[in-house]
Amino acid sequence: MQDDLSTTFAALADPTRRAILARLALGETSVTDLAEPFDMSMPAISKHLKVLERAGLISRTREAQWRPCKLEAAPLKEVAGWVEEYRRFWAESFDRLDLYLAKIQAQSKKQKKDQKKRRH
Amino acid sequence: MQATETLIVDSRVFNAPRELVFQMFTDAEHIAHWWGPRGFTTKTERMDVAPGGLWIHTMISAEGVEYPNEVRYVEVEYPGRLVFDHLSDPLFRTTVTFTETAPDKTEVRYEMEFATSELRDSVVKTYGAMEGLHDTLSRFEELLATQGSEELVITREFDAPRELVYKCWTEPERLTEWWLGPGGSRLTIKHADIRPGGTMVYGMRMPDGKMVWLRWAFRDLTPPSRIVLVVSFVDEQENPLPHASAPALLERLSTVTFEEQGGKTLMTFRSQMMYAREEDRAASRTFFEGMQQGWTGLLNSLEAYLKTL
Numbered sequence: 001m002q003d004d005l006s007t008t009f010a011a012l013a014d015p016t017r018r019a020i021l022a023r024l025a026l027g028e029t030s031v032t033d034l035a036e037p038f039d040m041s042m043p044a045i046s047k048h049l050k051v052l053e054r055a056g057l058i059s060r061t062r063e064a065q066w067r068p069c070k071l072e073a074a075p076l077k078e079v080a081g082w083v084e085e086y087r088r089f090w091a092e093s094f095d096r097l098d099l100y101l102a103k104i105q106a107q108s109k110k111q112k113k114d115q116k117k118r119r120h
Numbered sequence: 121m122q123a124t125e126t127l128i129v130d131s132r133v134f135n136a137p138r139e140l141v142f143q144m145f146t147d148a149e150h151i152a153h154w155w156g157p158r159g160f161t162t163k164t165e166r167m168d169v170a171p172g173g174l175w176i177h178t179m180i181s182a183e184g185v186e187y188p189n190e191v192r193y194v195e196v197e198y199p200g201r202l203v204f205d206h207l208s209d210p211l212f213r214t215t216v217t218f219t220e221t222a223p224d225k226t227e228v229r230y231e232m233e234f235a236t237s238e239l240r241d242s243v244v245k246t247y248g249a250m251e252g253l254h255d256t257l258s259r260f261e262e263l264l265a266t267q268g269s270e271e272l273v274i275t276r277e278f279d280a281p282r283e284l285v286y287k288c289w290t291e292p293e294r295l296t297e298w299w300l301g302p303g304g305s306r307l308t309i310k311h312a313d314i315r316p317g318g319t320m321v322y323g324m325r326m327p328d329g330k331m332v333w334l335r336w337a338f339r340d341l342t343p344p345s346r347i348v349l350v351v352s353f354v355d356e357q358e359n360p361l362p363h364a365s366a367p368a369l370l371e372r373l374s375t376v377t378f379e380e381q382g383g384k385t386l387m388t389f390r391s392q393m394m395y396a397r398e399e400d401r402a403a404s405r406t407f408f409e410g411m412q413q414g415w416t417g418l419l420n421s422l423e424a425y426l427k428t429l
Contacts, residue, residue, distance in 0.1 A: 009403035083407060089302060090389075094276045096298035097288060101280040 005082055008075045011055035016040070017048050024058060024071040034069060126240050128249055131229040132257045135395060136264050138218050138226045142199035144264065145216060148177075154259040155179070157252040158340055158348070169196055175204070182345070210243050211235065230257065258339055262348075262373050265394035270405040272391045282378040282385040286344035289376060290314050303327045310358075316341050321358055331356070347376045350394065370396055 011017060020034060035045040049069065052058045056075045060067050134141055144150040148164035155162040159182030166176040175191040188208065195203035202216040212234045219227045230253060234240035243249045278285050288294045292312045300306060301324030308331070312320040320336045333354045340348035352371040353361045374391040393404055 006400075006403050009406045010399050013402035013406040085302070086407075090272075090274055093299060094274070094387075094389075096300065097285075098276075098278055100288065100294075100298045101278055101284060105280055105284070 005079060007055045008057065008079045011051050011057055012079065014048065014051075017052055020045075020048060020052065020069075021057060021071060021076070024069055028068040028070050030066045030068055032066075125237050126234045128232040128234075128240065128244065128253060129230065130250075130253045130257055131227060132261065133221060133225055133227045134261055134264055135224060136226055137224050138220045139199045141226045141228060141264070142202070142218050144260070145202060146196075150263070151177075154263045155256065157248075157255040158259060158342070158346065169193055171196055210239060212239075212243070228257070228260075255340075262339075262394075266373055266392040268401050269393040269396050270401070270408045272389075272408055274389045276387050276389075277381070278385045278387060280385055281383070282380050283344040285378055285385045285387060286347075289347055290341065290343070292320070301325050301332075314338060314341065321354065323356070333358070345378050349374050351391075370394065370400060 012021075016038060019038070023029060023034060023037075031042070031045065031049065034049075035042055038045065049058065049060075053060065056072055058069050059072050060069055144154075146167075146169045148167045151164065152162050155177075156179045161180050162177050163180065164175065164177040166174055168174055171193055173193045173196075175189075175193065177189050177191070179187040179189060181187070190207040191204050192207055193202070193204045194213070195201060200218050202214075202218075204214050206212050206214065212232050215229075215231045215233070217229045219229070221227045232249070232253070234243065288298065292309050292314070296307050296309065303326075305325040308323040308325075310321040310323065310333075312322075314320060316338055318338050320338075321333060322336075323331045323333050326332055333356055335352050335354045335358065337350040337352070338347070339350065340346060350371055350373055355361060371394040372391050373394050374389065376390075377388045379386045379388075393400060396404065
């Protein structure tokens with residue numbers, strides 16, 4: 001699982017590639033149409049598409065002459081899940097620390113109170 | 121201690137090319153982050169790295185106490201040797217030599233020479249110069265190892281005195297009450313030697329039933345304000361796992377600090393990959409961007425798309 005994720009993360013590291021993915025989320029698009037909003041040469045765009053393709057984030061149809069690009073959702077879903085898991089791990093750990101602190105402080109307060117009572 | 125002892129010496133091997141190590145010793149921007157004992161920051165007013173040039177700087181302790189310093193460079197031989205005199209009291213000469221011991225490995229020998237052994241001894245006693253130098257080189261290594269790596273920063277306020285919060289991190293029986301494996305499984309602590317230079321090894325049971333072993337190597341424990349540790353994944357025999365291609369499995373430098381704020385404790389947790397390759401850094405940047413804010417826009421538009429599948 002780890003190695004695949006690594007490739008996916010590396011592919012997502014670039015803002016242009018993320019923008020390409022966001023565009024593809026709207027539907028299949030030709031390379032020419034994809035390149036249009038970017039101030040970039042076709043070879044540069046092709047390079048980005050290759051990285052995305054290698055990471056399994058997009059696929060390109062061989063049959064159709066205009067070879068449309070299509071978003072592949074599975075690896076992205078996996079990445080989003082992994083990030084969420086990691087975020088949750090930290091959040092939950094510190095939530096537990098918070099609860100634990102409250103618990104031990106309440107206990108020691110109660111002990112002190114009980115001791116006081118006994119003394120009276 | 122011998123009466124003729126006028127030196128304070130420490131040396132360390134760093135996993136970096138000599139040119140880079142030298143550069144980090146002579147760049148004010150870099151020095152601000154590692155110069156001096158832990159907790160210190162260094163503000164440079166002037167830095168002219170050339171024979172006869174001055175480095176005027178102020179070291180500021182964690183408590184905000186300022187220590188003005190003036191240094192004059194005597195020898196500057198890129199990338200092998202640096203000699204400078206400390207002009208403000210106490211007077212001493214520092215010689216730093218940079219030796220390439222293997223490709224991308226540099227040994228730094230740091231030597232401070234005092235006029236008399238009495239002066240040297242008093243600096244050791246008054247300023248804790250030995251520990252200070254040790255700290256400085258450790259911080260340098262940490263900065264070198266984490267250069268360019270994205271930092272995960274989490275801050276949290278706890279309604280408890282910081283002594284107690286600190287204990288929750290450093291006493292195994294307290295730590296295991298809240299530091300659990302994914303899915304809430306209890307840790308298996310193999311051994312715990314919680315002191316600077318000591319290590320703790322523990323296992324986490326993963327949801328798929330597999331055990332994952334981690335090692336915490338403590339670099340600094342300053343109760344109740346600071347913990348610095350290196351987290352790495354090991355096997356059950358405590359051998360480090362072979363260099364993992366996955367950024368999540370790389371060694372991480374983690375720092376936890378505790379600040380008192382009106383009876384409450386502000387905890388800051390920072391974590392960074394060590395000795396990451398460029399592609400690991402890129403991957404981890406994306407990871408943390410995703411975690412903290414970054415591509416929520418992308419994920420939102422994707423979410424809509426995913427629903428249509």
